[in-house]
Amino acid sequence: MRRALDLAQQGRLTVHPNPRVGCVVVRPAGKGEPSRILGEGYHRRQGMPHAEREALAACVEPPQGATAYVTLEPCCHHGATPPCTEALLQAGIARVVVAVADPFPQVRGKGIELLRQHGVQVDVGLLEEDARYLNRFFFHFHTRGLPWVILKAAVSLDGKLATRTGHSQWITGEEARAHAHEIRAEVQAILAGIQTVLADDPRLTPRPASLPEAGWHPPLRVVLDPELRIPYDAQLLKTVKRAPVRIYCSREVPETLAQALRGRGAEVERTGGTAHRLNLTEVLGSLARSGVSGVLVEGGARIHTAFLEANLVNEVMVYVAPSLIGGKEAPTFYMGRGVDTIQQSMRLERLRRIHLGEDTLIQGILRWRL
Ligand SMILES: NC(=O)c1ccc[n+]([C@@H]2O[C@H](COP(=O)([O-])OP(=O)(O)OC[C@H]3O[C@@H](n4cnc5c(N)ncnc54)[C@H](OP(=O)(O)O)[C@@H]3O)[C@@H](O)[C@H]2O)c1
CATH class of the missing domain: 3.40.140.10 (Cytidine Deaminase, domain 2)
Structure with missing residues (x-):
């Protein structure tokens, strides 16, 4: 077996x-x-x-x-x-x-x-x-009707996602980044918050060592952008022909803004929520309706925190670099209020630890309920 x-x-x-x-x-x-x-x-x-x-x-x-x-x-x-x-x-x-x-x-x-x-x-x-x-994506998708959510980040030893100025490229080395590209190729959607798009201008495409000749489809690139602040010259929009882009925004955003982005090839979908916080369950439901069974959430800090606080995270993948960034304003992997006692902390199960050059990937499942 x-x-x-x-x-x-x-x-x-x-x-x-x-x-x-x-x-x-x-x-x-x-x-x-x-x-x-x-x-x-x-x-x-x-x-x-x-x-x-x-x-x-x-x-x-x-x-x-x-x-x-x-x-x-x-x-x-x-x-x-x-x-x-x-x-x-x-x-x-x-x-x-x-x-x-x-x-x-x-x-x-x-x-x-x-x-x-x-x-x-x-x-x-x-x-x-x-x-x-x-088959954790498959089981979760068919039993819960939602995609399996993986939070992925590169952090320093003190858990920082970026410096206090928002600089984050690159916390980890080449081997860790190459590994992350292999993981990107396995999901059907890669999601990031608008602040990450503004700070890093990522492409969010998988660029693994090799890709199959047939049967593989580039994952949908998803941005949570309540007010549609994404710049028209963002890498995501420039590369829209290579892989689809879907932007979730609030219901209040003027239609002209949405139309302008549609004109640049992106899908724009309105969703519920409060100011600056789109309803993540609605977003995941919408992704599930598009057939997404696995989504890689690539930050930043506020998006990770929102997913964790909404109890929507299934798996965590953190690439830890042997470096210290410091600064209480610098974003950490999980912000929010946090728990009161160690007993209340969320622990990972089915742990995997992989050494990638000088960095270490720690991967585990948060809610082992398939
Ligand atoms: N090291 C890493 O692996 C890594 C990965 C990604 C990002 N980063 C770094 O992280 C930093 C960005 O993180 P960030 O926390 O500032 O921003 P973020 O999490 O990328 O984006 C936050 C924004 O997303 C929007 N949003 C929509 N729905 C939301 C919800 N339910 N909850 C929270 N936000 C929601 C809001 O936009 P509006 O304000 O427009 O309403 C919010 O301000 C950058 O410096 C980037 O370099 C590091």
Whole structure:
């Protein structure tokens, strides 16, 4: 199943809106022979065969009586491709080990049931937490109706996002920044506050080492700009042909301002909220309606704080540089009122620590409730 999870991960840039799925077909040990892998595969992209079919097609001998390890419950309905349960039954698979059941209430358990009705032994739950983690965007999106929110920032050792003058380029080194570009390529939206756009003039495009030739779409670039202060010569607008830009503004903004930005290729959407604070749940709901299942929130301090205070953050990725910036006016990753006692602090789960040159990425999940 570990191998199947690793394979599934290979589809991370191209399978959206489908889940990442891997499958390994194994001939179990018997008659003095050790168990062997007969074939393996993963779902490459939407419209392409599912992992089970890929693995069955790759088998080096007929998989009659073999065991299939699949990271997600096999589908039993006709979608873009025929049902996987059919392929497993036709191939004579005797046992299917499933990491996690399908999140869709309408189909959950149906694939498992159908296989069992046809005499296949089905075991569910092997490495279930890892399988949920692998597809955390997908599970969250389909169970909560909102995108999975990752807060991402580069900070100094004293937690500063920028200096007191607003200067922030670059807190971390090249390796950390290259890593962040890989993460950008995995989400469907990258979001920033207007102050960050004014201070840094970012492009918010993923620029990873390589991108797939097909099946990958540039993420939507999102700005929270209540009063539509974005300058017409902002990098975001200049690069609008390369990747779409959507600006959320308040309901009170004059239509002429919105039209002028639409004329420059941006989408402009009005949303609720109070002055200087757009309603983030509405923003996320709107992104979900556009099919966004994972959003990377790239600051600045006020936007991070607003997402944290609204309890809308699922995951945190902080690249920590071995530097000290200081200054009580300099923005920190999480401002706001803060908690009173250490016991009330938010803690990360499923921690990952990665050394990237002189910097360290600390990544974890804030609300492990998929
Ligand atoms: N190190 C890093 O990784 C990193 C990343 C990003 C940014 N930064 C730095 O952070 C600084 C900018 O941070 P910032 O805190 O000043 O600004 P910000 O968070 O980028 O933007 C804040 C603005 O967003 C708008 N907004 C819309 N809805 C909001 C809501 N619900 N809550 C809060 N604001 C909302 C408001 O605009 P209006 O005022 O127009 O109403 C608000 O002033 C810059 O210096 C930048 O360099 C660092």
